[in-house]
Amino acid sequence: MADLRDLLRVRPGTTRLAAVDPGGTPGLPDGEALREDPKQWSTDQVAAIGTDLASYQEKLFASAKHGATAKRIVLVLQAMDCGGKDGTVRAVTRGMNPAGMNAVSFGPPSEEERRHHYLWRIRRALPAPGYVGIFNRSHYEDVLVVRVHELVPPDVWSGRYEEINDFEAEQAADGLTFVKVMLHISREEQKKRLLARLDDPTKYWKYNAGDLDERARWDDYQQAYDDALNRCGTGVAPWYVVPADRKWYRNWAVATLLRAAFADIGPEYPEAGFDVEAERRKLASSP
Numbered sequence: 001m002a003d004l005r006d007l008l009r010v011r012p013g014t015t016r017l018a019a020v021d022p023g024g025t026p027g028l029p030d031g032e033a034l035r036e037d038p039k040q041w042s043t044d045q046v047a048a049i050g051t052d053l054a055s056y057q058e059k060l061f062a063s064a065k066h067g068a069t070a071k072r073i074v075l076v077l078q079a080m081d082c083g084g085k086d087g088t089v090r091a092v093t094r095g096m097n098p099a100g101m102n103a104v105s106f107g108p109p110s111e112e113e114r115r116h117h118y119l120w121r122i123r124r125a126l127p128a129p130g131y132v133g134i135f136n137r138s139h140y141e142d143v144l145v146v147r148v149h150e151l152v153p154p155d156v157w158s159g160r161y162e163e164i165n166d167f168e169a170e171q172a173a174d175g176l177t178f179v180k181v182m183l184h185i186s187r188e189e190q191k192k193r194l195l196a197r198l199d200d201p202t203k204y205w206k207y208n209a210g211d212l213d214e215r216a217r218w219d220d221y222q223q224a225y226d227d228a229l230n231r232c233g234t235g236v237a238p239w240y241v242v243p244a245d246r247k248w249y250r251n252w253a254v255a256t257l258l259r260a261a262f263a264d265i266g267p268e269y270p271e272a273g274f275d276v277e278a279e280r281r282k283l284a285s286s287p
């Protein structure tokens with residue numbers, strides 16, 4: 001099977017969201033179980049990948065504990081409303097140890113955050129060595145919602161792409177692996193999911209009257225996404241577009257991308273920083 005990353009990676013200058021089918025399922029392996037029941041297949045696969053993720057996570061955490069590594073990883077999720085960010089976070093973190101993870105959601109900046117540079121709150125939320133970070137929205141909002149709603153003038157947001165690239169390059173050089181994923185849903189699928197929220201009192205809390213206003217700006221958002229993906233899909237911090245109309249595919253794809261990133265880091269348990277045999281002898285002779 002081709003590396004899923006090669007299939008989903010944004011190729012700056014050529015990738016256009018309009019050309020990516022949100023209902024597509026690129027890179028799936030062949031197999032009977034998958035053909036017979038894709039949802040069950042995905043549930044099983046994501047559970048198996050989760051076991052690998054948990055193992056990688058523990059090794060990463062362990063190796064950072066005594067300063068053996070400064071490595072850390074952050075999954076950045078961006079999407080239109082109803083794109084499935086929350087569901088993806090639940091699916092891919094299921095097996096991981098919450099103590100080694102920090103999940104952060106970025107909404108409109110607080111008063112304090114607005115007094116600082118837009119990357120200030122992002123820097124503060126970055127995972128420490130050994131940790132896995134999950135960003136539900138990110139600094140990319142500062143070239144997405146901020147651009148679409150003209151919250152700052154064009155000459156300000158247009159300078160941010162380079163600034164973001166510099167920021168990410170600096171972090172990558174410092175041991176941070178970025179896994180940047182855009183969950184790509186169709187306009188029709190968004191309508192279905194918004195309607196489903198209105199049909200279910202347990203989902204009202206997810207609904208926001210402003211969601212319809214955002215939906216009306218669909219094309220502006222797609223354009224802003226195209227620019228963010230193309231300008232900030234760099235060698236050190238590539239962007240991936242994951243077709244997300246099918247939740248079972250989306251979960252499998254994101255889990256697979258995350259596992260591949262961990263495999264590249266290749267965390268290992270650190271050597272003992274003490275004399276194991278001496279400790280064993282001391283313990284044996286202790287009361």
Ligand code: AMP
Nearest residue numbers: 105106107108109137138141142145146
């Ligand atoms: P939700 O993810 O549904 O909780 O919504 C969070 C909202 O916060 C979205 O409408 C985002 O566009 C908005 N948001 C996130 N970051 C920013 C930002 N830097 N400036 C303005 N709005 C933002």
Ligand code: MG
Nearest residue numbers: 081082206208
């Ligand atoms: Mg929302």
